Amino acid sequence: MMTRRSIEVWLYTRPGCGPCEEATALIRESAGSFPLTLHVIDVDTDPVLRDEFGADIPVVEIRVGDRKRTLRHTLRQDEFEMELERLCNT
Numbered sequence: 001m002m003t004r005r006s007i008e009v010w011l012y013t014r015p016g017c018g019p020c021e022e023a024t025a026l027i028r029e030s031a032g033s034f035p036l037t038l039h040v041i042d043v044d045t046d047p048v049l050r051d052e053f054g055a056d057i058p059v060v061e062i063r064v065g066d067r068k069r070t071l072r073h074t075l076r077q078d079e080f081e082m083e084l085e086r087l088c089n090t
Helices: 018-030 047-053 077-088
Strands: 007-013 036-042 059-064 067-072
Touching: 007 018, 007 077, 018 036, 018 077, 059 077, 067 077
Parallel strands: 007 036
Antiparallel strands: 007 059, 059 067
């Protein structure tokens, strides 16, 4: 059995964003199968982030060691978990 690496997931979101709420739920569901830590960042609390992301949310950044993958907008469970597997096993 292969040991999985720790996964940091950064979710850039804002209050009232339906797709962001769906992404949060999907990530939390995946946390039962993967050793991940979820960081939820409200882009509206930081003017730099608000300018950087604008309406381009949700943005999910997956970090495993020095590798990173960014997913935008619609997040599907199968694609998200496939990326987690790929990053953990390389």
